[in-house]
Amino acid sequence: MIIVHTPDADERRFYLQQFRLALPGKSFVCSDDDYSNDEIDTAIVWRPPPDFFAQFKKLKTIFALGAGVDALVARKDIADDVALYRLCDAGMGAQMVEYVRYGVLHWQRQMYRYQHLQLHQRWLPQPVRLAADVRVCVLGLGELGEQVAKALVADGYRVSGWSRTMTVIDGVHAASGLPALDELLTQADVVVSLLPLTTQTKYLLDSRRLSLLPEGAAIINASRGAIIDENALLNALNEERLEFALLDVFEHEPLAASHPFWNHPRVMITPHVAAVTIAEEAVKQIAENIEKRARGEPIDGVVDGKSGY
Structure with missing residues (x-):
C-alpha cells in the first residue's frame, strides 16, 4: 500500500486522486485515511511531520514530491534500507x-x-x-x-x-x-x-x-x-x-x-518560487518510477545518502 502526504489537506487529496487515476491497480491512501501501518510499504511525501516514517515498519521506498531532499536525508526516522528518490526536473x-x-x-x-x-x-x-x-x-x-x-x-x-x-x-x-x-x-x-x-x-x-x-x-x-x-x-x-x-x-x-x-x-x-513542483508532471514521473521499481528496472532520481542528493 502507498501512502501520500503533503502538509495541506486539499493538496494531498488532490495528489491521492491523481495517483489513483495514474495507477488504478495500486492501493493508495493519504494520511487522513484509516489504514494499517503494517500495510504501508511506499510513501510519496512532501514535508512530512516529525517521526512520520517511524510508524511504518515495512516501509521500503520513499518518493519525494520535489527535487530538494536535504530535509529527508537528515531525518532520523528513516531506516537505512529504505530507498529514497527525488524528482528529476518534472517541469x-x-x-x-x-x-x-x-x-x-x-x-x-x-x-x-x-x-x-x-x-x-x-x-x-x-x-x-x-x-x-x-x-x-x-x-x-x-x-x-x-x-x-x-x-x-x-x-x-x-x-x-x-x-x-x-x-x-x-x-x-x-x-x-x-x-x-x-x-x-x-x-x-x-x-x-x-x-x-x-x-x-x-x-x-x-x-x-x-x-x-x-x-x-x-x-x-x-x-x-x-x-x-x-x-x-x-x-x-x-x-x-x-x-x-x-x-x-x-x-x-x-x-x-x-x-x-x-x-x-x-x-x-521571492518566497521559494523559482521552480515549483508541477503536480501533473510529478505524478507522471513517480507513477512511472513505481512501475519500473515493480519490474526491477533502474529508476532515475535515486538519492545517495552519503552525498546527500
Missing part, C-alpha cells in the same frame, strides 16, 4: 531557466538602480552592459543547473560552472573541486547557486569566498538558503562590495518579518 527546469534569466538581466540592465532612481524622480541613464561582457558562474550542474547553463550560453553570456564532480557542457567553462571554485569566483560578475544542501555545501559561500567576487558582482540563490552565510552576504551588500542579490531561499523559511533583507535596497526577495 521545474523551464521555470528555473526563466528565474535565473530574469535575475541576470535585472543585474545586467541595472534595473535595481532604475528602481531607486524612480523613487527619487531622477532621470539618469546607466552605462550599457552587453551580454557578451557578462560573466555568469553557475554553482551546481545537475539537471536544473545544466539547463540554466545551456540557456545562458545561448543568450550570449560567458558562462562557467562548478560542481562536485566534473561535468562537461558545450560552451561552459566547467570545473570541480574547492580550489577551482575560488578561482571561478574571482572571475564572476553574477553567481547563481543551484547546489543541493549537504554537509559539504552548507555555508559554502562564506565571508571569505564572497570577498573573492569582483566589486559590484551579484548573487542569485535559488537552491537552499544555507548555501550562503546570510550575515556575510548582508555585510557584503551593506559595504557595497556586492551590488545586488536575488534571493528565493533562506536558511529559515518563511523569512522573519524583522529580517534586514526585506527592506534592503540591494535585495530582491
Whole structure:
C-alpha cells in the first residue's frame, strides 16, 4: 500500500486522486485515511511531520514530491534500507531557466538602480552592459543547473560552472573541486547557486569566498538558503562590495518579518518560487518510477545518502 502526504489537506487529496487515476491497480491512501501501518510499504511525501516514517515498519521506498531532499536525508526516522528518490526536473527546469534569466538581466540592465532612481524622480541613464561582457558562474550542474547553463550560453553570456564532480557542457567553462571554485569566483560578475544542501555545501559561500567576487558582482540563490552565510552576504551588500542579490531561499523559511533583507535596497526577495513542483508532471514521473521499481528496472532520481542528493 502507498501512502501520500503533503502538509495541506486539499493538496494531498488532490495528489491521492491523481495517483489513483495514474495507477488504478495500486492501493493508495493519504494520511487522513484509516489504514494499517503494517500495510504501508511506499510513501510519496512532501514535508512530512516529525517521526512520520517511524510508524511504518515495512516501509521500503520513499518518493519525494520535489527535487530538494536535504530535509529527508537528515531525518532520523528513516531506516537505512529504505530507498529514497527525488524528482528529476518534472517541469521545474523551464521555470528555473526563466528565474535565473530574469535575475541576470535585472543585474545586467541595472534595473535595481532604475528602481531607486524612480523613487527619487531622477532621470539618469546607466552605462550599457552587453551580454557578451557578462560573466555568469553557475554553482551546481545537475539537471536544473545544466539547463540554466545551456540557456545562458545561448543568450550570449560567458558562462562557467562548478560542481562536485566534473561535468562537461558545450560552451561552459566547467570545473570541480574547492580550489577551482575560488578561482571561478574571482572571475564572476553574477553567481547563481543551484547546489543541493549537504554537509559539504552548507555555508559554502562564506565571508571569505564572497570577498573573492569582483566589486559590484551579484548573487542569485535559488537552491537552499544555507548555501550562503546570510550575515556575510548582508555585510557584503551593506559595504557595497556586492551590488545586488536575488534571493528565493533562506536558511529559515518563511523569512522573519524583522529580517534586514526585506527592506534592503540591494535585495530582491521571492518566497521559494523559482521552480515549483508541477503536480501533473510529478505524478507522471513517480507513477512511472513505481512501475519500473515493480519490474526491477533502474529508476532515475535515486538519492545517495552519503552525498546527500
